[in-house]
Amino acid sequence: MRIELIKRPQHSKLFAALSPFIAFGLTVIAGSILFLFLGKSPTAGLYAYFIAPLTEVWSLHELAIKAAPLILIGVGLSVCYLSNNWNIGAEGQFVIGAVFGAMLPILVPSIQQSPVALPVMLVMGALGGALYAAIPAFLKARFNTNEILTSLMLVYVAQLILDWLVRGPWRDPAAMNFPQAPRFTGYAVLPELMPMSGRANLGIVFALVAAMLVWVLVNRMLKGFEVRVIGMSPRAGKFAGFSATKMIFFAFLLSGALAGLAGVSEISGAIGRLQPSISPGYGFAAIIVAFLGRLNPLGIVAAGLVLALTYLGGEAAQISIGVSDKVARAFQGMLLFFVLACDTFIHYRIRFASGRAGGQANA
Amino acid sequence: MLESILLTIATAATPLLLAAIGELVVERSGVLNLGVEGMMLMGAVIGFGAALSTGNPWIGVFAAIVAGMLFSMLFAVLALSLATNQVATGLSLTLLGVGLSGMIGEAFVGQPGVKMAAIYIPGLTDLPFGRLFFGQDPLFYISLLLTAGVAWFLFRTRAGLTLRSVGDSHSSAHALGIKVIPIRYAAVAFGGACAGLAGAQMSLVYTSQWIENMTAGRGWIALALVVFASWRPGRVLLGAYLFGAITILQLHVQAMSVNEIAQWTGPFAFVPEIGRWLLGALKAVPTQFLSALPYLATVIVLVIISRNRRLTLINTPASLGRPFVPDR
Numbered sequence: 001m002r003i004e005l006i007k008r009p010q011h012s013k014l015f016a017a018l019s020p021f022i023a024f025g026l027t028v029i030a031g032s033i034l035f036l037f038l039g040k041s042p043t044a045g046l047y048a049y050f051i052a053p054l055t056e057v058w059s060l061h062e063l064a065i066k067a068a069p070l071i072l073i074g075v076g077l078s079v080c081y082l083s084n085n086w087n088i089g090a091e092g093q094f095v096i097g098a099v100f101g102a103m104l105p106i107l108v109p110s111i112q113q114s115p116v117a118l119p120v121m122l123v124m125g126a127l128g129g130a131l132y133a134a135i136p137a138f139l140k141a142r143f144n145t146n147e148i149l150t151s152l153m154l155v156y157v158a159q160l161i162l163d164w165l166v167r168g169p170w171r172d173p174a175a176m177n178f179p180q181a182p183r184f185t186g187y188a189v190l191p192e193l194m195p196m197s198g199r200a201n202l203g204i205v206f207a208l209v210a211a212m213l214v215w216v217l218v219n220r221m222l223k224g225f226e227v228r229v230i231g232m233s234p235r236a237g238k239f240a241g242f243s244a245t246k247m248i249f250f251a252f253l254l255s256g257a258l259a260g261l262a263g264v265s266e267i268s269g270a271i272g273r274l275q276p277s278i279s280p281g282y283g284f285a286a287i288i289v290a291f292l293g294r295l296n297p298l299g300i301v302a303a304g305l306v307l308a309l310t311y312l313g314g315e316a317a318q319i320s321i322g323v324s325d326k327v328a329r330a331f332q333g334m335l336l337f338f339v340l341a342c343d344t345f346i347h348y349r350i351r352f353a354s355g356r357a358g359g360q361a362n363a
Numbered sequence: 364m365l366e367s368i369l370l371t372i373a374t375a376a377t378p379l380l381l382a383a384i385g386e387l388v389v390e391r392s393g394v395l396n397l398g399v400e401g402m403m404l405m406g407a408v409i410g411f412g413a414a415l416s417t418g419n420p421w422i423g424v425f426a427a428i429v430a431g432m433l434f435s436m437l438f439a440v441l442a443l444s445l446a447t448n449q450v451a452t453g454l455s456l457t458l459l460g461v462g463l464s465g466m467i468g469e470a471f472v473g474q475p476g477v478k479m480a481a482i483y484i485p486g487l488t489d490l491p492f493g494r495l496f497f498g499q500d501p502l503f504y505i506s507l508l509l510t511a512g513v514a515w516f517l518f519r520t521r522a523g524l525t526l527r528s529v530g531d532s533h534s535s536a537h538a539l540g541i542k543v544i545p546i547r548y549a550a551v552a553f554g555g556a557c558a559g560l561a562g563a564q565m566s567l568v569y570t571s572q573w574i575e576n577m578t579a580g581r582g583w584i585a586l587a588l589v590v591f592a593s594w595r596p597g598r599v600l601l602g603a604y605l606f607g608a609i610t611i612l613q614l615h616v617q618a619m620s621v622n623e624i625a626q627w628t629g630p631f632a633f634v635p636e637i638g639r640w641l642l643g644a645l646k647a648v649p650t651q652f653l654s655a656l657p658y659l660a661t662v663i664v665l666v667i668i669s670r671n672r673r674l675t676l677i678n679t680p681a682s683l684g685r686p687f688v689p690d691r
Contacts (some may be wrong), residue, residue, distance in 0.1 A: 003444040005688050086450055139662070145669040148397065148450065149587045153658040156580050164651035284458060291451060326465040326575075333401075333459025337437065340452050344445040348688070 005348040012346050019342035020292055020299065024306065026338040031331055040321055048320045049313030049331070059312060061198025065270050066311045068203035069094070069262035069279075071304035073286035075207075075214045076255030078295040082218065084231040085251040089136060089151030090259040091283025092158035093129040097260020098267045099162055100128025102274045105188040106170050106181055117187040121264055129260015130253045132158065137252035141245045147252075155283070163276050170274065181274035190269030201269040203262075208301065210258055215297040227251070259283060280311065281329070288336040307332060368611065369495055373503055374569055376607025378403070378561040378578075380506045382585035383592070383599045384513050385557020390589055391517060392550035393530035393682035397453025398438050399558050400582025401460020406431040406562025408464040411476055411573045420479040424502070424563045431559020432552050434460065439551040443544055446686040461576060471573040478571035500568045502560070507600075509557070514596035526550060530680035533687040543687055558582065580658065587661045591668050593678035602664075609660050613653040616645055 031049070032042035053059045073090045080087040101121040104111055111117045135154060139145040165181070172182040190201045218224035230237035230247045237244060262282065267274055289307050293300030314328025344350070382399050389396050409430035414423025438456045441447045481500050482488075488498040517523040526546055529536045533543045565581070566573055584606060592598035669675055 005444075005446055007688070081451075088454060139666055143666050143670045144672050144675065145662075145665050146587075146590060149583060149590070149665055150662050152583050153580070153587075153661050156658045157655045160651040160655045164649045167651075168649060287454060288458065324466055324469045326462065326469055329462030330459065330466050331462070333455060333462045336451075336455035337441065337459060340447045340455060341441050341445055344441075344447055348446070350445075 002353045004351045004353050005344070006351055007348055015342070015345040016294070019346060020294060020303070020339060023292070023335060023338035023342045026342075027331060027335045030334050030338075034327065034330065035323070038323055038327075040323055044321050045317060045323065048317040049328075050309060052316050052320065053309060053312040058198045059316075061194075061200035062312055063305065063308050064200040064204040066308035067304045068201075068207040069266055069282045070286050070289045070307050071207035071301055072203075072210055072262040072265075073255070073259045073283060074289035074293060074300040074304055075211050075297045076258035077286055077290040078293070078297060078300060079214060079218065079227055080251040080255045081290060082231045082295050083227045083247050083251045084234070085137075085140075085248055086148045087133060087136065087151050087252055087255050088148055088287060089133070089153075089155050089283070090255065090286055091279060091281065092151070092155035093132045093256040093259035094263035094266075094279055094283050095155075095158040095162050096132040097125040097129035097256075097263030098274065098278055099158075099165060099263075100131075100260065101125030101264025102170075102181060102184075102267055105184055106274070109182070112184065112186040112188040115187050118190065118268070121188060121268060122261060125264025126257040126261045129263060130257040133252040133256020133259070134249070137249050141248045147248075162274070162278070166274050166276050172273075179276050183273045184268055188268060189272065190265055192269075199270070201265070203265040203269050206261060206265060207304070210261075211297040211301050218297065223250075259286075285311075285332055288332050288339075291336055292339050307335075310335075366492055366495055368615065369492075370499065372604065372607045372611045373495070373499060374607075375610045376603045377503050377506045378564045378569065378581055379585050379588060379606055380510060380600060380603035381502075381561035381564060382558045382582055383588040383603060384506075384510050384596060385554040385561075386585055387589050387592070387594060387596060387599055388513060388517070388526070388557075389550050389554035390683055391530045391594060391680055392526050392547050393533055393680050393685070393687075394442065394547050394551055395449045395453060395684040396435065396438055396442070396456070396551060396554055397450060397586065398435070398456025398460065398582075399554075399585050400578055400580070401457035401464075402431045402434050402555050402558035403562040403565070403578045403582045404460045404464035404576070405434045406559030407566040407577060408468040408471070408562075408573060410559070410563030411471055411566040412467070414477040414567055415471065415474065418477060420477050420567050423477065423567050424479075424560065427559040427563030428556045429559070431555040431557070431562065433555070435551050435555025435558070436548075438555075439548050442686065443547050443551070446688050449684050449686065457582070465575045468573045468575060472575065474572070476566060476571040476573065479567045500564075502564045502568055505560075506564075510596050510600050517596065527680070530682055533682045533685070537687070537689055543689070547687075558585075561585070584657065584661050587665055591664050593668070593674070594680065595678075606657060606660065610657050613656045616648075617650045617653050 028046060031046065035042040035045035053063060073094065077087060077090060101124050104120055104124060105117060132154065136147045136151040139150050140147040167179040170181045172180055190203060192199060192201045194200065218227060226237070226242045226247065229240060230242055230244055234244050267278055271278055285307050289300055289303045292306065293303035310328045310331050314325040317323050317327065318325045382403055386396065386399055406427035410423040410427030413426035414420045434456070438452055442449045442452045479500050479502065481498050484497045487493055517527060525541055529541060529543050529546050537543050562578065565577055570577065588599055588602040588606065591602045
């Protein structure tokens, strides 16, 4: 049996809208099979993952906390991917953003009594992320170096820099040799939105604002048109007078800044201090978010919530039905797989031909 | 001392070589599979598990090869049959591999694994430097044979020429009646098998235990090696040993005591001050910076190679990463 792709005359609007939902449905089915293999009841598993976290107010707050970095990073990455710049090092930009943001309150602790502390930290964080993303951008623009590999290598370097800082120069002397920096206090802490009911903080607001701004940028401004033209055809972009080099910097700096902002928000809000590990892979999960959201900022908000749910569900399922929280990572990988497969149906119809037609079998 | 350092370099270089030589064939056929890291992890965890439950490292190796191959088929169905974006699909294979291997391997964490024994040939192995040539683990020899075999296949056989033509212009190859998609399937399967084998080397020879995410970016370094080697098997060998050497030397410096460093810097210490300075400088570098060396070296090497735009253009398979949908 062979799979034959037949190009649609026009791309299918129906499948463009449906594909994320079909992909999610397929993930749920594959997840059920996975639970069966693990010897657990699929209904209990799926309930623990996708329903239970939505039934209590405090866990809705946790959902917002987890969704915020995913959405922030995801919308930035969407601009990168639309313009055909493959930044996959957002995890590193997140870490360096956190490091830059934490610099001031750690080196000058007295600043935490002043209301300027938080704005300065946030700006520094975005700046740190942007600067770190500028490295692969510069190497791509100047030397034509593959940005996928360089941005990924810099993730490992960023994690080692953070590790060195919190074990070395920035370690809290009062922490009994524990590798962590001093806890943020006063104005250096990201305010919580509704402290009465849960921990959700300003991070989710940043995420929603960023998503709206990027939506306007991509859909209502010339710059967004430029992003898409260069992404679809660099040659056409050249004829239109758009600079591909400038676009590399624009896409990387924007996504780096948003990842950096996510990083500093995370340590100043949810975690409260710098420590050796500050992200459960948000930078990589955000790649899935960007594609699940069909590279559209509004879709990315929804996708960010779904991925945040898998993180929360992973933690909840570990407690309630005793499956490892590693299952969540497998879920996330499957989700991206199914999204990409479903996206094929937007541009192609599929026909299953018998082996004889083409004289070969290829599956 | 020198022999043992060279031996550890070979052990560190072998997984890079295995994974890179497989990916080289994949890319020569015009397919960019960024899932190497994920396939290596699947090979490592399945190989470890199979060896552990049977007590036979060879069954582990075989299981790892099959696992890598099957896992690569997920990529092939999407990227080849469904013509999805290869970059995104490869990435998702890596993300899925990291997740699945972590899940499967949870039961293996902390368990002592099965170690593949080094070969021993009486007489030869006991020669000076004999262990280097006649006393390593079997996968070391397999990696070298595989490299030679791939070089021969790609540049000395008709099938190899066909594979390269598919990578350089899939439309022309298709017009000549060459079956582009099946050839690419075969290339991806070979790449998956090699990555699985590389993973088994990590969990059966290099460490003989399972640690989550134990490949630590080696799959990505292997991808960089293919670019570094400008898609030539001999240069992949060179690159893999260069990176093996960087990995091992930084580990040695991290582990060395001050006295050992003095011993090593001794020959360079024409002037006592220089020796003392070198010693102090090496010990003052935080270990994290030494650990970052392989990753930084990868970036630097990529920059040096890609600076020459024309050279890159000549060597890169022209259809690399472009999906192929035959028109009928």
